[in-house]
Amino acid sequence: MADIYPAPVDFIDRSDYRLGSEREGLIQLQSNGLFIRQPPKPHELEEDITPEGCLFQTIHMGAPVVDTSRWKLILDGLVERPFSINLRQLRQMPHASVMSFHECYGSPLTDPTKNVWRIGNVEWKGVPLRYLLAIARPDLARGYFVWSDGLDSGTFAGVSADRYQKDLPIEKALSAEALVAYEMNGQPLGKERGGPVRLVVPGWFGTNSTKWLCRLSVQETRSPSPFTTTFYNEIDPTDASGIRKRPVWKVEPNSMIVRPRPEDRFSCPDYVEIWGRAWGAVEIVRVEISTDQGHTWSEASVTPRKQFEWQLFRLQVFIQQSGRHTIQARATDRLGIRQPLSNRRNHVPIVQIQVESK
Numbered sequence: 001m002a003d004i005y006p007a008p009v010d011f012i013d014r015s016d017y018r019l020g021s022e023r024e025g026l027i028q029l030q031s032n033g034l035f036i037r038q039p040p041k042p043h044e045l046e047e048d049i050t051p052e053g054c055l056f057q058t059i060h061m062g063a064p065v066v067d068t069s070r071w072k073l074i075l076d077g078l079v080e081r082p083f084s085i086n087l088r089q090l091r092q093m094p095h096a097s098v099m100s101f102h103e104c105y106g107s108p109l110t111d112p113t114k115n116v117w118r119i120g121n122v123e124w125k126g127v128p129l130r131y132l133l134a135i136a137r138p139d140l141a142r143g144y145f146v147w148s149d150g151l152d153s154g155t156f157a158g159v160s161a162d163r164y165q166k167d168l169p170i171e172k173a174l175s176a177e178a179l180v181a182y183e184m185n186g187q188p189l190g191k192e193r194g195g196p197v198r199l200v201v202p203g204w205f206g207t208n209s210t211k212w213l214c215r216l217s218v219q220e221t222r223s224p225s226p227f228t229t230t231f232y233n234e235i236d237p238t239d240a241s242g243i244r245k246r247p248v249w250k251v252e253p254n255s256m257i258v259r260p261r262p263e264d265r266f267s268c269p270d271y272v273e274i275w276g277r278a279w280g281a282v283e284i285v286r287v288e289i290s291t292d293q294g295h296t297w298s299e300a301s302v303t304p305r306k307q308f309e310w311q312l313f314r315l316q317v318f319i320q321q322s323g324r325h326t327i328q329a330r331a332t333d334r335l336g337i338r339q340p341l342s343n344r345r346n347h348v349p350i351v352q353i354q355v356e357s358k
């Protein structure tokens with residue numbers, strides 16, 4: 001692993017990774033409790049790159065106010081060479097940019113079919129997590145997970161936590177896309193966005209992208225935090241008995257219709273332009289459209305994916321009959337996994353339109 005990158009920079013502080021010191025940059029916690037900035041509706045998400053002001057936001061316990069001059073990140077646990085770095089040092093390290101969809105799983109307290117489409121598409125910039133891990137040299141024989149800590153603490157849904165903590169399997173932590181990010185859409189991360197530094201895990205649900213990051217720790221087991229145990233485990237739909245749970249990690253293939261808008265009116269016979277977005281942990285290779293309640297499906301064109309950005313699909317359909325029409329879109333990923341028709345958080349979207357004879 002040490003050969004992924006050139007020899008690590010020499011300004012790293014190997015003396016001060018004293019546990020607890022990573023929280024000294026915290027000035028105060030704005031204890032507003034749960035805060036959700038609701039996303040625009042799918043038909044309002046017209047731009048390829050979602051501006052900061054239109055991107056949803058999820059804060060469970062309150063937003064920390066951080067003194068950036070005292071912020072630091074500790075990397076410790078099952079590593080040969082633990083260390084800490086400050087913001088200036090982080091910004092001097094090799095960086096990468098990743099364009100990615102950013103999606104919230106929805107509330108971990110209710111049925112996952114609710115609160116869908118909390119999504120946007122943004123460009124993150126930061127230091128690849130695997131570069132930092134390469135410097136620390138994890139013990140790969142025992143270090144199966146990377147835990148990440150945020151500077152926030154408090155209570156969510158009646159459960160107290162001394163920090164927001166998540167975990168990632170080491171394979172995802174070592175992927176090229178996982179970033180320790182300090183910019184979004186070319187701007188430094190704002191306070192609510194998780195600044196000065198957050199984790200970004202492209203392809204996985206937003207809950208894994210720890211904001212106000214202060215510590216990364218290589219560990220043998222999953223984290224015992226409420227955010228990895230009580231919350232953010234879901235019934236595994238591939239388990240026939242319907243009992244087994246799985247962590248909320250990968251995003252399954254999904255799509256949304258941007259045009260037409262719900263209740264748009266058209267006259268027939270005429271062409272109707274249908275377009276929208278499709279995304280998932282794995283690239284989407286096919287999107288099918290139905291305008292007849294799912295009886296027949298036609299293939300839309302889909303833009304290929306470069307990184308983890310959402311993909312555009314498009315199809316013109318010729319509508320001959322007047323009345324109400326139900327438009328559905330169904331994405332399939334490179335592994336052949338298709339969106340379910342109903343009852344899942346990623347079930348196919350439906351838009352209804354009204355068509356009158358000319």
Ligand SMILES: Nc1nc2c(c(=O)[nH]1)N[C@H]1C(S)=C(S)[C@@H](COP(=O)(O)O)O[C@H]1N2
Pocket residue numbers: 055056057058059060061103104105149150151152164192193194205206207208209210211212
């Ligand atoms: N420290 C911390 N990180 C966090 C959260 C949080 O409450 N605290 N919320 C998570 C959830 S559920 C989501 S969906 C994303 C939301 O990121 P955003 O607010 O930038 O959209 O951050 C994740 N990271």
Ligand SMILES: [Mo]
Pocket residue numbers: 058103104105106206207
């Ligand atoms: Mo979320």
